Amino acid sequence: MTDIFNYILHSNIFNFTIFMLIIIAICYFIDIGSILDKMRDRIASEINDSLAAKEQAAENLKQANTEYSKLPKEIDNISVAASQKSEALSKQITIETEQKVANIEKNTQNILNAEQKHITSELISKLGLKSVEFAEYNIIEELANNPQLHDKFIQESIAKLDEVVL
Numbered sequence: 001m002t003d004i005f006n007y008i009l010h011s012n013i014f015n016f017t018i019f020m021l022i023i024i025a026i027c028y029f030i031d032i033g034s035i036l037d038k039m040r041d042r043i044a045s046e047i048n049d050s051l052a053a054k055e056q057a058a059e060n061l062k063q064a065n066t067e068y069s070k071l072p073k074e075i076d077n078i079s080v081a082a083s084q085k086s087e088a089l090s091k092q093i094t095i096e097t098e099q100k101v102a103n104i105e106k107n108t109q110n111i112l113n114a115e116q117k118h119i120t121s122e123l124i125s126k127l128g129l130k131s132v133e134f135a136e137y138n139i140i141e142e143l144a145n146n147p148q149l150h151d152k153f154i155q156e157s158i159a160k161l162d163e164v165v166l
Contacts, residue, residue, distance in 0.1 A: 004152070015138060019131045026127060039115065043108035047101060054097040061090045 064086055143150045 004156070011138075011142070015135050018134065018138075022130060022134070023127055026123065030123070035119070036112065036116065039108075039112055043104075043112070046108070047104060050097065050101050050104060054094070054101075057093055057097070058090070061086060 065083060
């Protein structure tokens with residue numbers, strides 16, 4: 001009885017060790033870090049493009065202000081009004097651009113989190129199935145290699161049933 005218990009205990013430790021080695025191997029071959037790095041780089045590129053567009057808009061505004069300052073004095077009043085409107089527009093564009101950048105950053109973070117959770121759940125599911133299949137295979141192989149164990153387990157189970165009081 002003690003031998004069987006020791007055998008089962010060592011067999012479970014062996015199976016657990018193999019299970020952990022499989023998990024480590026899968027994590028080694030599926031490079032989650034590089035996948036997340038690629039996604040982060042793509043998002044950073046989109047943010048940089050947005051910032052470049054913002055800078056281009058600011059540069060265009062500066063050029064427009066320079067052209068307005070060169071107009072003759074007779075349209076000075078019109079130039080002042082246009083300058084005020086362009087500054088307000090600049091502030092509005094800046095605020096909207098910052099809001100868009102913030103929304104893009106928020107959305108990309110949400111996408112990253114969702115993808116990470118999805119990948120993690122898929123890995124856990126696949127690992128669970130593989131470990132069950134592996135354990136089943138090991139039990140079947142052990143019983144096939146040692147038919148006395150099968151008979152011994154049946155006899156022990158019958159003996160235990162005889163001890164049960166109904």
